[in-house]
Amino acid sequence: MERIPILKMGEYLLVTIQVDMHDQLALTLQDDLTNRIVETRAKGVLIDISSLEIVDSFIGRMLGNIGAMSRILDAETVVVGMRPAVAITLVELGLSLKGVRTALNVEKGMDLLRAQVARKVSGNGRSPD
Amino acid sequence: MAVVRTEDMPLRSSEDVVLARQMARKWAVELGFTLVDQTKIVTAASELARNMIVHGGGGKLTIDSLNDGNRRGLRLVFQDEGPGIADVALALKDGYSTGTGLGLGLGGSKRLANEFEIHSYPGEGTRVAFTRWRG
Numbered sequence: 169m170e171r172i173p174i175l176k177m178g179e180y181l182l183v184t185i186q187v188d189m190h191d192q193l194a195l196t197l198q199d200d201l202t203n204r205i206v207e208t209r210a211k212g213v214l215i216d217i218s219s220l221e222i223v224d225s226f227i228g229r230m231l232g233n234i235g236a237m238s239r240i241l242d243a244e245t246v247v248v249g250m251r252p253a254v255a256i257t258l259v260e261l262g263l264s265l266k267g268v269r270t271a272l273n274v275e276k277g278m279d280l281l282r283a284q285v286a287r288k289v290s291g292n293g294r295s296p297d
Numbered sequence: 298m299a300v301v302r303t304e305d306m307p308l309r310s311s312e313d314v315v316l317a318r319q320m321a322r323k324w325a326v327e328l329g330f331t332l333v334d335q336t337k338i339v340t341a342a343s344e345l346a347r348n349m350i351v352h353g354g355g356g357k358l359t360i361d362s363l364n365d366g367n368r369r370g371l372r373l374v375f376q377d378e379g380p381g382i383a384d385v386a387l388a389l390k391d392g393y394s395t396g397t398g399l400g401l402g403l404g405g406s407k408r409l410a411n412e413f414e415i416h417s418y419p420g421e422g423t424r425v426a427f428t429r430w431r432g
Contacts, residue, residue: 261405
């Protein structure tokens with residue numbers, strides 16, 4: 169079956185969506201990511217959508233679901249690389265991606281993930297200093 | 298207003314939503330729409346194609362390029378022979394859905410259009426026409 173690859177890098181999972189996903193492929197990605205978070209005990213998920221030419225309500229819902237499920241599993245999700253035309257269209261469509269953290273690019277997204285994971289660790293009284 | 302060129306294709310399975318997007322993009326690029334307008338047209342095509350497949354049991358997409366004086370435009374017509382929409386005004390409301398979606402498909406697509414028409418009666422299918430003019 170066709171799948172979007174999920175890469176593990178340290179305590180993070182990285183996904184780059186490079187194909188025009190049909191709905192089933194998006195649902196498969198949602199399930200695969202949820203399973204991989206548990207398997208790898210990942211602390212963060214970074215989803216790069218810079219290749220996506222559109223985000224419709226279905227893909228928007230998938231991104232929201234991934235964010236919500238990862239939070240429940242003690243991982244943070246950041247969506248990066250949204251094209252300006254996609255952002256304009258999404259808002260007009262009526263989708264604000266509430267609850268989904270975003271960053272402009274992969275680098276800023278990784279910074280955000282690291283900061284969030286560090287904050288969580290220190291909040292639990294397990295700060296390295 | 299004149300239809301300059303027209304093409305149609307059946308949309309049956311949920312994979313066909315991708316075909317509808319590709320076709321809409323091809324035409325929007327050929328007609329010289331801006332990138333933002335292309336994105337709006339393709340996004341609406343995706344929403345309306347999915348709606349027709351999920352709620353109407355599939356149907357036909359017709360794409361027309363339009364000439365109106367010196368304006369040029371693109372029209373997407375989605376026609377199914379499904380159960381029809383009992384209350385069109387309600388179906389256009391954000392958040393209203395009889396399926397499992399977000400209920401943004403129809404209302405959201407209307408906001409992405411310059412002109413938007415729905416004709417539907419219970420038992421007689423649904424016809425949705427989305428038009429965008431080149432700015």
